[in-house]
Amino acid sequence: MSVPATGVSSAATRSGVEVRLEGLSRHYGDVKALDGLDLTLHQGELVVLLGPSGCGKTTTLRLLAGLEDADTGRVMVGGQDVTGLPASKRDMGMVFQAYSLFPHMTVKDNVAFGLKLRHKPRAERDKRAMDMLELVGLTTQAGRYAHQLSGGQQQRVALARALAIQPQVLLLDEPLSALDAKVRAQLRDEIRRIQLEVGTTTLFVTHDQEEALAIADRVGVMRDGRIEQLGSPVDVYTRPETPFVAEFVGLSNRLAGEATGSGTVVVRGATLPLVDADMPAGPVVAQVRPEAVTVTSGGSTEAGPLTGTVIAITFLGATSRVTVDLGDTTVMAAMATAEATSLAAGERVTLTIRPNPVLVSAESAAASAG
Amino acid sequence: MASVDAGGAVAPAIPSELAGAGTAKTRRGLHGRRRRRLNVFRYIAFAVFGVFFVLPLLALLRMSLEPAAGAGGWSLAAWKQIVSYTVVGTPSLISRVIVTLELGVITAAAMLVLLVPTMIWIKLKVPWISRTVEFLCLLPLTIPAIVLVVGLVPVYNWIQQRNVSTFMLFWVYVVLVLPYAYRALAAGLNSVDVKTLSEAARGLGASWFTVMFRIIAPNMRQGILNASLLSFSLVLGEFPIAYLLLYVNLQVEMYSISRNTPNASVLFSTSFAVLVFTFLLLLILSYVGRPRRGRR
Numbered sequence: 001m002s003v004p005a006t007g008v009s010s011a012a013t014r015s016g017v018e019v020r021l022e023g024l025s026r027h028y029g030d031v032k033a034l035d036g037l038d039l040t041l042h043q044g045e046l047v048v049l050l051g052p053s054g055c056g057k058t059t060t061l062r063l064l065a066g067l068e069d070a071d072t073g074r075v076m077v078g079g080q081d082v083t084g085l086p087a088s089k090r091d092m093g094m095v096f097q098a099y100s101l102f103p104h105m106t107v108k109d110n111v112a113f114g115l116k117l118r119h120k121p122r123a124e125r126d127k128r129a130m131d132m133l134e135l136v137g138l139t140t141q142a143g144r145y146a147h148q149l150s151g152g153q154q155q156r157v158a159l160a161r162a163l164a165i166q167p168q169v170l171l172l173d174e175p176l177s178a179l180d181a182k183v184r185a186q187l188r189d190e191i192r193r194i195q196l197e198v199g200t201t202t203l204f205v206t207h208d209q210e211e212a213l214a215i216a217d218r219v220g221v222m223r224d225g226r227i228e229q230l231g232s233p234v235d236v237y238t239r240p241e242t243p244f245v246a247e248f249v250g251l252s253n254r255l256a257g258e259a260t261g262s263g264t265v266v267v268r269g270a271t272l273p274l275v276d277a278d279m280p281a282g283p284v285v286a287q288v289r290p291e292a293v294t295v296t297s298g299g300s301t302e303a304g305p306l307t308g309t310v311i312a313i314t315f316l317g318a319t320s321r322v323t324v325d326l327g328d329t330t331v332m333a334a335m336a337t338a339e340a341t342s343l344a345a346g347e348r349v350t351l352t353i354r355p356n357p358v359l360v361s362a363e364s365a366a367a368s369a370g
Numbered sequence: 371m372a373s374v375d376a377g378g379a380v381a382p383a384i385p386s387e388l389a390g391a392g393t394a395k396t397r398r399g400l401h402g403r404r405r406r407r408l409n410v411f412r413y414i415a416f417a418v419f420g421v422f423f424v425l426p427l428l429a430l431l432r433m434s435l436e437p438a439a440g441a442g443g444w445s446l447a448a449w450k451q452i453v454s455y456t457v458v459g460t461p462s463l464i465s466r467v468i469v470t471l472e473l474g475v476i477t478a479a480a481m482l483v484l485l486v487p488t489m490i491w492i493k494l495k496v497p498w499i500s501r502t503v504e505f506l507c508l509l510p511l512t513i514p515a516i517v518l519v520v521g522l523v524p525v526y527n528w529i530q531q532r533n534v535s536t537f538m539l540f541w542v543y544v545v546l547v548l549p550y551a552y553r554a555l556a557a558g559l560n561s562v563d564v565k566t567l568s569e570a571a572r573g574l575g576a577s578w579f580t581v582m583f584r585i586i587a588p589n590m591r592q593g594i595l596n597a598s599l600l601s602f603s604l605v606l607g608e609f610p611i612a613y614l615l616l617y618v619n620l621q622v623e624m625y626s627i628s629r630n631t632p633n634a635s636v637l638f639s640t641s642f643a644v645l646v647f648t649f650l651l652l653l654i655l656s657y658v659g660r661p662r663r664g665r666r
Contacts, residue, residue, distance in 0.1 A: 065569075065573060066572075067569055067572070067573075086572070087569070087572040087573055088572050088573075088574075088575050088576055088577060089575070090573075091575070092573055093573065093574075094569070094570065094573040096566050096569065096570065098563060098566045099563075099566075100563075100566045100567060100569070100570040102567060102570075102571070102585055102589070103562075103589050104588040104589050104591075113571075113574055114574035114575055117574060117575045117576055117580065118575060158570075161570075161574070162573070162574075165574060165575065171573075
């Protein structure tokens, strides 16, 4: 597995311990949840595991937390083998998808609970709890109970509680999934700010690719219990290594093309560079990002490989998605809403494909050519 | 949550000639009439059952306030007798009242010690066994007291050779209250997200013991209270097993008083006091049982 250097340099300056997962496997009956997974989190780094449900990302987190036992493999934290340790001895802060505040305790008692278990004196507990609440901006809610807080506030308290014990590792299991879109984006940025501030090595699990790309030092895209690609958000998005990654992270148009054998592919007349320059010549399917496609109207309306009819314009806010029917296939283009409004459904348009590196796959070419 | 407001949600789907105020009004009218009819039914049912339950109680109260059964007039003598009444050859009435109350407390406590950790543990660690345990806990409900006693006699022979205290009844009473206590505790436990809370606590460094007693149990206090009060009330009213195993609890004592002096006024006053006490307990149960304001 390739581990790009991006992100590591910035993380190395921070505190925190290194976490190594070595050959972790886990079965549930006949289902293979994890299949020999290797992953290293550098000191102070925030790694996001991204993938569809059932890909093993949560299992990875639970194995690291000690909430489940691995069939095989080792978990190393700060150079120490913690594989056999129970969750209560692993010193990890956790935030869950489900609201997990203890309902019978106030916010402050929740945050101080871990310190109480460590027999810290009351004054120290109180101070640390208030410091943590300040970090998440909730000092005014210290005396309240979980049921008096909003979902976003509850997750903030959960984060404060997880950090109060000064954990070696912070584990976030889809902490934002239960929140509404606006709070989610806010809290996402806040988690990143706090994580940078405290410098704790962090594993964040999500199925939301936008969240993953926004917050991560490195993103690991998972599928069927393995990491398909691990790299910086920019790498994963712009240079997906497998068709699955290209499909799962962002949208892709799958277009039939012809690899030239010299590092390029010809897709509907346009010559594009390849991610994998060694691709032999032959028919392939190229994955073209919608934002690499530009739509121009009013040009020549002669039939051509990149001329078609607008069939739908989907307004997404600042951008719009334009779907164009090219006769034998449809192509999505992402463009600024200001430009998209000049188009109308039914209009004849010409597409241009920007020469960004594209991922191609030969194996599915036969299927889609037929 | 999606609004279930019929007017708002349904109106757009109704063809225009039917739509609007007319339909809504008709529906509201129908609804109102049905609700009124339901209310009338409720009041009648409430009144009938009220009379059915309250009348005997009032009669009991009235008889407990007579100087002698059927004598008419008013007197507090029967109530004063509760503390002093004794039948020759049996323990004093008041001692039986106290023993039975204590037995109720012991039974409730023993039930909690037995059931609360077990049920939390099953939920946390061995959920597949929960059906079996539920079945076992409900079993005493289906076995008649007399059958239970036949099975228990050898056990109690053995117990009575070592300890003759009436408190020893709590062994069988714990079994007897299992069905009710189990149900109450299960309801309390189901209202707690045991998995997430325990994992959160484990992550913070809590031992399993801490998880059970400082995290899960405090959050099922409603179920714990219900189970305790139900167990306690059940013990207050238990007669057949105590009688057949030759113990003298409150109900057995009252039975022997009535055999000696069929119309002893003290029977009425004691019965009334026990009934009212149990009612109060159940009333507490149903009031404390309500969710606190703003909770969840």
